Amino acid sequence: MQTAPFYSRLAHHVGSVAVWHDNEACPLGQQIALVDRNSGQDHLRAHCKRCVQLNQPVMLFHLSQGAYSDVLAGVIESMTAARVVD
Numbered sequence: 001m002q003t004a005p006f007y008s009r010l011a012h013h014v015g016s017v018a019v020w021h022d023n024e025a026c027p028l029g030q031q032i033a034l035v036d037r038n039s040g041q042d043h044l045r046a047h048c049k050r051c052v053q054l055n056q057p058v059m060l061f062h063l064s065q066g067a068y069s070d071v072l073a074g075v076i077e078s079m080t081a082a083r084v085v086d
């Protein structure tokens with residue numbers, strides 16, 4: 001889930017990648033103890049790539065129920081076709 005931007009105030013000391021995070025599901029962000037977090041983006045830092053990924057909406061959530069069924073049917077069809085070839 002997306003959250004307010006934060007970064008580790010210890011990043012400079014431990015030499016870890018200086019990025020800011022904004023997703024609480026980010027494993028890298030989770031490694032930063034709450035007491036070591038500074039809020040904000042610190043303009044010199046890059047946005048964490050993992051957080052960028054996590055912030056992307058999952059494609060299937062945007063498909064309507066009908067479209068999802070079509071995708072599923074296509075997958076089943078291709079699996080069946082592969083089995084016939086075997």
Ligand SMILES: [Zn+2]
Pocket residue numbers: 020021022023026027028029048049050051
């Ligand atoms: Zn992150």
